[in-house]
Structure formats: structure tokens, C-alpha cells
Amino acid sequence: MKLMIVDDSNIIRKKIERVMTNEGQSFNVVGSAKNGKEAIALFRQTEPDVVTMDLTMPEMDGIECISQLISMKNDTLILVVSALSDKATAIEALKQGAHGFLCKPFSDGELQSALSELIEKV
Amino acid sequence: MKSFNFGKYRVIVISIALFLVFDLGVLILNFYISSEIAKDATAVNLAGRQRMLSQKTVKSLLDIQNKNFLNEDYSAPVDELKNTYSVFDTTINAFENGGNTLGGNGSQVELSKIEQTEGNLILDDAALIWGPYKRVLSPILTGQFSDAQLFSAVAYASNNNIALLGKMNDLTFFLEKKATDKAKFLRMVQVIGISLATINFIIILFHFIKQLRKNDELLEFAKNETDEILNTVNEGLFLLNKDYSIGSQYSAELENIFRRESLENVNFKRLLSSIVKEKTLQVAVDYIDLLFGDRVNEKLVVSLNPLDKVEVLFVDKSGEFSTHYLSFTFSRVAGETGLSHLLVTVVDVTEQVLLEKELLLVQEKSKDQINLLTEILPMEPDSLINFLNASQNMLDKVNAELRKSTRDDGDYTEKVDTIFRYIHRLKGDASALGFKYMQKEAHTFEKSLVQLRNTPNLTGNDFLSLAIELEDMYRIIESVRALFDRLGSIRNSVSAKNELGQSAVLAEKNPIQYDWTDLEKFTVDTAAKHGKKASIKLKNFAASMPAQYSSSIRELLIQLIRNSIAHGIEEPRTRKAAEKPEEGLIKADLQFNEDGSYSFVYRDDGLGLNPVKIRRSAVKRGLYSEEEASELSEQQLVRLLFKPGFSTNDDPDEDSGRGVGMDIIRSMVNEMNGKLRVASSIGKYCQFTILIPAPQPVQEVA
Incomplete structure (x- = not known):
């Protein structure tokens, strides 16, 4: 499965990339973007199956980005990865087409099980 | 599609199959025997006609004899005789050998050969009479006959007609009896068939009633069990339908939690809207809609539940408001045709939340204490004691100033200024000592004083709030003293145990000595x-x-x-x-x-x-x-x-x-x-x- 990472924090991007490129993973990280605009461009280029999506980002935020990604390819699996401070925004992101939510901060195990849960139940 | 479980319905299927076999058997037999009976009826009819035909033959012969005697034309009676003769002969042949003959309505009718001995005997007897009869009749039928031939025919007919009539009568009775026997058999078959079907039906009925009663008992048992669970469970439990109505089965506790009776079919959205804030309601509805949809992964959105711990406001009958905290959880319930309901549990967690808050306060307080401790630990003990004494002194002065009776506005302003001076001095001392905790407290006090300074027409009541803040500052000094004493006693006991012979540092020094550095x-x-x-x-x-x-x-x-x-x-x-x-x-x-x-x-x-x-x-x-x-x-x-x-x-x-x-x-x-x-x-x-x-x-x- 091709995985794309969208997050404005370099640390988070690196972390997801490190955890998901470990051996024994069914994921192949095809790219990471630091805002919605970059994500759209990268999406066209790499056509990922699964996307991890931050919500608050400069240029274009997660909600706008999700609705654009879904309109481009509506079977894209999207996992919102964000802090739990604003539930309403996260729920809005799910309404726009995301499939699940992972709360920041997260452990390696939490990330892995969330992503495998996401692809298992399609 | 589920595979059909035959075992459970075996009895019914066998019963129905038996029923069909009985019915079909009876029907086929019925059809066969009925057609036989119909044939027999024709035969009875034709046998009866033979009686009439033998009479008619005699009548035609007498007619011909009469016309011959009167020298009249006898061709008409001869033709009639011909017809009668032909029909009688064909019919008796058909009875004997099987074959067609003229029916009552002029069409051809098939007769089957009579097989039974009794019937054959009758037909043999009839043949013995009919054989010579035919011979004496044959010249008459040609129309060219002598008187002697006519006489012998008439004589034979007169002598044998009764016998032939009797034989035809016997044949009729024989055939009637045969038909009646078949009809009896048919009745018997029908009675047996219907009896078997009825028995089968009774068995099915009995079986069904037994099964139904058993099912009813099981259902009743299950219902009782469910009721018992719903009545005793401590949580509010209900099924939420897609149209947001509450299902008919819900736990008794639910009514206690929502403080209202009969929640069946009540709209959950409306119920929520009366107790939570509008924004919370909107987010909650969005969340529930997501769960009713099939896109999001249930497990991966649990943490977003906006009603996880929600503040609600109830109004009781007397119009009193009370704040509570409820915790809702939602789980999808899959029916045979996909997601049908959400199972919702509700618990009143007010006590828990209040306890948590209290705990947080206690933690905060102990954190304050620890902060206080860590702040005073590095302080020079003498400086600290001096500070405490000086502060106490200033607070006493503030207290005295607050108690002093005041008459006019100018005095009040002066009062604020005086208090301000003491507090500001205290703040400065605290700051110099690095006692941030006290510094912050004094700063807060000062803010209140600034507010008073900006208030026109001050009265004594405006100073009441200061007393509370003053109390707070006294308390801090008290607790620092207490901490300090404890520390001192620890230090003393440690020193004593070590038998170093050194008395506590505190005791030796002059208490009014400053470390200016x-x-x-x-x-x-x-x-x-x-x-x-x-x-x-x-x-x-x-x-x-x-x-x-x-x-x-x-x-x-x-x-x-x-x-x-x-x-x-x-x-x-x-x-x-x-x-x-x-x-x-x-x-x-x-x-x-x-x-x-x-x-x-x-x-x-x-x-x-x-x-x-x-x-x-x-x-x-x-x-x-x-x-x-x-x-x-x-x-x-x-x-x-x-x-x-x-x-x-x-x-x-x-x-x-x-x-x-x-x-x-x-x-x-x-x-x-x-x-x-x-x-x-x-x-x-x-x-x-x-x-x-x-x-x-x-x-x-x-």
C-alpha cells in the first residue's frame, strides 16, 4: 500500500516515515508533504492509497485538503492525525471524507495499529 | 443468503409431503373410478334401452302383421324394425365383445366388454334367445317375406320377448350393481384418504402448537431475562434508530438519568437539545451521523466522541437548575441488512467529575506547597525569618488600617494609598528574596488596590474583598513558618543523630543579620x-x-x-x-x-x-x-x-x-x-x- 504523509511538523513526518518503513510493514511511504497545497501536488504524482493528514497547516489546512483529495480519488483512505484539543474540527474532517482519527501524541504501536485497522476494514 | 436449515423443519416437510401423497392418491383413484362409473352409467343406460328395444321389436312386428292382414303398406314398420334390430344387435354385441354402438343422443358410444362371469352368463342366456330371434327376423327385414315367415317371427317374438326382456333387465341390474360397488369403493377410498389427511393434519397441528408453545416459552424467558437486565443494570442503555428515535427496549436507569418517563420513540436529538449547549449538540449529531454512515472506522473515532463527558443542565419540577456530567458511548449494531441501530450507554459521572476536580485542586494545592518549599529551600534562613517577621508586621499594619473607621472619601483614598505602600514594600522584599510565590500574591493584591483607587465614591464595603486577600497572605506566611519549622526540626534531628555536636545554624546567629550580597x-x-x-x-x-x-x-x-x-x-x-x-x-x-x-x-x-x-x-x-x-x-x-x-x-x-x-x-x-x-x-x-x-x-x- 502506498502511504503519503501530510504534516507541517518535520518531527511528526520523520516519525511516521520511520515507523512505517520498518520491515514487516505492508506500507510503502511514497512521499511526505508539509501543507495541503504540497499534498495535492504530491498526490497527483504518487497516487497513494493511504494518507495520514494533519489538520492545522499553513497554505491549505487539512479539511480543505481532504475534500480535494476525495474529489480526486474517492477511495483514498485518510487517517486524521491531530491533537484532541478541538474535537469539532476533527469531526468536520471526518465529514469531509476521512476514515479515522489518531490522537497526537501517539506511540509507534498506536500508529501501526491505527493504520492496519484502517486498511483492514474497507 | 443463509443455507437453509432443513433439520428444524423436517417434521413439517414430511407432514406436507405425506399430505400431498394422500391427496394425490385419492384424487387419481377418484378420477379413475369416476370415469369407470361414468362408463358404467352409460352401460346401465344402454342395457335399459335394450329392454325398450325388445318391446319396440315386438310392437313393430305386430304393426307389420296388422298392416299385412289389412293389405296396407307396411314399409314404415319394417324400416322401424330394421333400425331397432340394428341398434339392439350392435349393443348386445358391444356388451359381449366390447366396441362401439349408437348412444342415446345419436352419437357413437364405446362399451367395454363385460368380463364378470355373472354378466357373461346373462349375455349367454340372452344370446340363446337372440340367435334364433335374429334368424326368424331376417326375412322380415328384407321386406320380402311370406305370411308363414311373418307368423313364425311374430310367434317367436311373443314367446321369447318376456325372457329377452328379463335378461336385459338382469343385465341392467347387474351393471347397476357393478356401478354401485365402484361408487361404494370410491366412497371408501375417499373416507380413508380424508381420514389419513385429517390424521396428518392433526399431527401437524399438534406438532405446531407444541413448537409454538415451546417458542413462546423461550421468548417469554428471553424477554423476562432482558427485562431483568434492563431493570437492574446501572447504566442507561438504549437502541438509537436511524431516525434518532429511542427504541422501545431501554434500561430503567435511563429514565432516572434523563429525569423523565416513557422515553420510547422520543427523539434523541430533541432530548439532547434541552440539556446541552447548542454547539455541543451540533458536534454530537455530526458524530452520530458519521457512525450511522459506513465510511468511518468505528474503532478509530472513539476518542472523538463529543459526549464522552458532557456537562448537562437539568431543570427540576420546581424550576431549579442542576448541573450534571453524563458520559455517553455509542456502538454500531449490525442487523441482517447492515447497520440498523446504535447501542447507546449513558452513565451519570457527576460524582466522578467532581471528585476529579477536587483532586485537581488538592494536587494544585500540594503543588503550591511544593513550589513554596522549593522556593524557600535555597533561601538564607535568616533572611527568610526576617522577611517573615517584616511581612507579618506589614500585614498587621494593613489589617489595622482596614479596621480603622473612616468617615469621608478622602480618608478612603488615603487608606488605599497606605495599604498600597505596605503591600508594595512587601512585594519588593519578596522579590529581593527571590520569593516569587509571595511576590505574585502581593501583585494580585496590588491589582485589587488599583481597582479601588479607580473606583469613585469608595465605601467601607469596597474593602471587604481585601480582607480575604489579606487572609490568603497571612496563610502563606503561616504555612512557610510551618514548613520552616519542620525543616528545622528535621535538620536538628539529623544533626543530633550524627552527634556532630553542632546546634542548628538558625539558633546561633543573630536573627537580625542580613546578607547584603x-x-x-x-x-x-x-x-x-x-x-x-x-x-x-x-x-x-x-x-x-x-x-x-x-x-x-x-x-x-x-x-x-x-x-x-x-x-x-x-x-x-x-x-x-x-x-x-x-x-x-x-x-x-x-x-x-x-x-x-x-x-x-x-x-x-x-x-x-x-x-x-x-x-x-x-x-x-x-x-x-x-x-x-x-x-x-x-x-x-x-x-x-x-x-x-x-x-x-x-x-x-x-x-x-x-x-x-x-x-x-x-x-x-x-x-x-x-x-x-x-x-x-x-x-x-x-x-x-x-x-x-x-x-x-x-x-x-x-
């Missing part, structure tokens, strides 16, 4: 806090200064340092541009004179007093018009600086801007019956010279 650190720190650099040089500040003065001079020094750094010393960049060293320098020199008096000279190398700035502040604060201000002498301007509430800083912080620093300096000098002089040069320095007379050995501070 801490003010050097205070200067550096305070400057850093303002983004500035400064250091202080202390001259002649001996540890053995007379007790009466040391605490006052220390306080004076603290206020002066704060004032210098806030207003005098410039920022490093500004200083560099003015060709001054980046670090500001403060000098404080204490001189002991022979007559027992002291002179205290304090000087910083900052901006000096700026008459323009002071004038502007005076105008801004409405003390003078611009014109009046411009006419003020330098001496008048300096005096202005020492007025309570006057400050050239518009943005108050912990060190300046409340317009109290200079006022304190003045009042402290007054307390010591001292004199104060100010000298300054713009951009170069500002110097305070304080003259303190010889101490009078009467009172002691603290």
Missing part, C-alpha cells in the same frame, strides 16, 4: 527581567549594622534599585548609543557619623530625572493643565514624583508603574525621621541622599 543578585536579576544590564556596588554595608536600621535600609535600598532599573537605567542599546557602558552601575554608600546618625547615598548612572516626562505625566493624569505644568519648578517636579499614585510609566509591571515606589521611599524616610534629597542630571545620573538621625533605643521593628 543577595541584593547584588537581585539587581542583576531585576535588570535582566527588564531586558537590561545592571550591577550594584555596596560600600560599608556591614553585616553588623544596628538592628533598628538594617531592615529599613534594606527595604529602602530595594525600592531604590527597583526604581532605578524601571525608570533610570536605559536598555543596553540606548546606553551604547549614548557612549555609556552597556551595563548600568548603581552605587550605594553608607556612612556612619560620630553622632550616631547615618548618611546613605544612592546613585545610578541612568537617564536621570526628565522634567519633560514628569510634566507630561502630570498633565496626562489630570493634575495640572499643560500651561500650569510648564510653569512648575524643578523642586515642584521632584515633589510630584513622591506623590502617591504618581508614575511616569503607563504600563505597570511587578517592579514599577503603580506610582507607589517613590511614595514608599518618602514614607520610609519619614518613619525614621530622616531627610531626603534628590539630585539629577539628564542622561547622566540620579542621586538620592538620605540622612538618618541617631537611633532612639525605644522601639524595634518586628
